[in-house]
Amino acid sequence: MIFPSSRIDLLIKVTSDLMWSLFGQRSDDVMRAEAADDASKYVVLTLYFAFLILSTIMMINILVALLTKTFDNASNNAEIEWKFARAVIENQYRTMHGIVVPFNLITEREDRQKNYQSYYEEYLFPSITQRYKSKYGTSFPLSDRGA
Secondary structure, eight states: OOOOHHHHHHHHHHHHHHHHHHTTSOOHHHHHHHOSSHHHHHHHHHHHHHHHHHHHHHHHHHHHHHHHHHHHHHHHHHHHHHHHHHHHHHHHHHHSOSSOGGGGGTSOSHHHHHHHHHHIIIIISHHHHHHHHHHHTTSOOOOSSOO
16 A cells, blocks of 8 residues: 555654654644544544653663663773772882982982883883884884874
8 A cells, every 4th residue: 555645744744743752842732733633632642652651761771771881891890990000009119219208319219210120121021021122122102092
């Protein structure tokens, strides 16, 4: 059965009215005023409220799914983030001066920094250091990400 053009136009108008009503841009008064008789007004209102209820349920389900995915990503990365934060803190304590503030000006800090750098390069990360030096030499590479 082929629909006349007026029915297709009506279907497009009803669909657009329902979609706009989902975002609060149309009210049921507009659709009720365009209905032909009382029976069609009740059908329009019933379909309108059923559509609003179902679309609200779907939007809440999508929100719950997004929050669940975000929580799962955060909980999966929590251990890695904790290990990284701990490594940063340990590195800060390792490179801090062991002598209290007024007396640390007297002692040599550069020697300790060189000792720790050689310790990192030779004992902790020898393979990473070797790969880095073979690829970049002693220069610092530019970031791949744009500023």
